[in-house]
Amino acid sequence: MSLEFNNNQYLFNILSEKAKKEISSKVFKKNEIVYHQGDEPQHVYEVTNGHVGLISISHDGKEILLRVFNKGQFFGHRTLLSNETYHATTIALTNTQVKSISRRDFEAEIQTNNESLLYITQVLAKELRRSENKFAELATTKVEARILQTLAFLRTRYPNYQWTRKEVGEYCGAKTETVSRILTKAHNEGLISKDGRKINIVDLEKLYEFAENLKA
Amino acid sequence: MSLEFNNNQYLFNILSEKAKKEISSKVFKKNEIVYHQGDEPQHVYEVTNGHVGLISISHDGKEILLRVFNKGQFFGHRTLLSNETYHATTIALTNTQVKSISRRDFEAEIQTNNESLLYITQVLAKELRRSENKFAELATTKVEARILQTLAFLRTRYPNYQWTRKEVGEYCGAKTETVSRILTKAHNEGLISKDGRKINIVDLEKLYEFAENLKA
DNA sequence: CGATAGATTGAGAGTTTTCAACCGATGTGG
DNA sequence: CCACATCGGTTGAAAACTCTCAATCTATCG
Numbered sequence A, B: 001m002s003l004e005f006n007n008n009q010y011l012f013n014i015l016s017e018k019a020k021k022e023i024s025s026k027v028f029k030k031n032e033i034v035y036h037q038g039d040e041p042q043h044v045y046e047v048t049n050g051h052v053g054l055i056s057i058s059h060d061g062k063e064i065l066l067r068v069f070n071k072g073q074f075f076g077h078r079t080l081l082s083n084e085t086y087h088a089t090t091i092a093l094t095n096t097q098v099k100s101i102s103r104r105d106f107e108a109e110i111q112t113n114n115e116s117l118l119y120i121t122q123v124l125a126k127e128l129r130r131s132e133n134k135f136a137e138l139a140t141t142k143v144e145a146r147i148l149q150t151l152a153f154l155r156t157r158y159p160n161y162q163w164t165r166k167e168v169g170e171y172c173g174a175k176t177e178t179v180s181r182i183l184t185k186a187h188n189e190g191l192i193s194k195d196g197r198k199i200n201i202v203d204l205e206k207l208y209e210f211a212e213n214l215k216a
Numbered sequence C: 001c002g003a004t005a006g007a008t009t010g011a012g013a014g015t016t017t018t019c020a021a022c023c024g025a026t027g028t029g030g
Numbered sequence D: 001c002c003a004c005a006t007c008g009g010t011t012g013a014a015a016a017c018t019c020t021c022a023a024t025c026t027a028t029c030g
Helices: A077-082 A103-112 A114-140 A143-157 A165-172 A176-188 A204-215 B077-082 B103-112 B114-140 B143-157 B165-172 B176-188 B204-215
Strands: A024-028 A033-035 A043-049 A052-057 A063-069 A089-092 A096-102 A192-195 A198-201 B024-028 B033-035 B043-049 B052-057 B063-069 B089-092 B096-102 B192-195 B198-201
Touching: A043 A103, A052 B114, A063 A114, A063 A165, A063 B114, A077 A103, A077 A114, A077 B114, A096 A103, A103 A114, A103 B114, A114 A143, A114 A165, A114 B052, A114 B063, A114 B077, A114 B103, A114 B114, A143 A165, A143 A176, A143 A198, A143 A204, A165 A176, A176 A192, B043 B103, B063 B114, B063 B165, B077 B103, B077 B114, B096 B103, B103 B114, B114 B143, B114 B165, B143 B165, B143 B176, B143 B198, B143 B204, B165 B176, B176 B192
Parallel strands: none
Antiparallel strands: A024 A096, A033 A089, A043 A096, A052 A063, A052 A089, A192 A198, B024 B096, B033 B089, B043 B096, B052 B063, B052 B089, B192 B198
16 A cells, blocks of 8 residues: 555445454434543444534533544544543534444454554544644634634535534634624625525635635 | 553664664754755654754744654654645754654555554554644633643653743743743742743642643 | 524623833853 | 853733623524
């Protein structure tokens, strides 16, 4: 396997035949929790359909949306690899179907199948980049730019999900009311249109550019 | 190799004999740059002695300290694994000696030596956790708690480095002046002592606890 | 149709930064 | 080894940003 890898391949498709036999399937209703922050990791999951959010919940109940997984993306891997308990909670954002393999089968897989492990590692490396970029943005950029950028990103990456103001805020470190205000402004600028709660991006390129200019 | 791994082992010690033959060594003076944000990755490095900072520099020059590497820690791996250009710049924080292997040798290594790859992956998984925790802290916690927590963390993890106010701030998303104010306050509370520019932690446990209580 | 969750808006408060001035430590060249 | 330049640190006052709180409105769903 070359280091050039297909971003869109599915982990569960490249597992060894042995591991594939152990895949099971499960369904979660919207708002159901897949696993809790602090739990011992038992499985690795891949989304068959729907959306799952990885959410960090602080001592006083503030929620931060760290990552989102949609069709074909896997989760739960980080914790198993680092031998820790889950550092955040995963919740089904929509009705969701997932496949999973057990901790034991996953560990056997990564110890015997270099190709699977390499793919997982490459995904981890990208997740780390994204996380560190998010951190740098949060530390250096004003809310308006963050919110518009996040809106554009989430819409590009998860086109079939209707994001709420709360979720957009939790993804980029902003309060719901602030997101609402910025959206109203963006609407007045003709960057987005609003159809009830639904947000439509008029021109994605323009939105990215607009957000970029706010930083200058 | 079990998933139970020794956090303190050195990557370059577990490389295959073939890769070990290709290790070369280099020295960087304080403030010298190892590689630049945007560059194509050419090597993976391991610190023999000294400290290296991974710094994200924004369009308008704001610097964020993403990670720090000291003796035995390796860097440059993330970018090679994700097939991207460097997302941040590495700078020697002190006079530093590093070992390195080339991109080609690294790629050969991870494709043939599952043990090395597994170790790298475990480190990546921990780096991701730390990064996401930092993000959640930045989004939900006030500066004072962040600064004191960061101070305690940096001092624990890199005991031989004398952190400046600027660096502490860049690590947790705060301005130098703010760090200075908080340090003065912490000094008055008897949490730290100051010897010129040097910061000494009087009681680490107490400092952690104090920072924790600020969140409640 | 009523209940509930999500969205909006305004006013005021709080936090952190910005800007500016000044101080103290450190290190280097004459 | 001193003089001085430089870098890092400190402090105050004001400004800027974002949040908080509260009231109100609008969708959506059973």
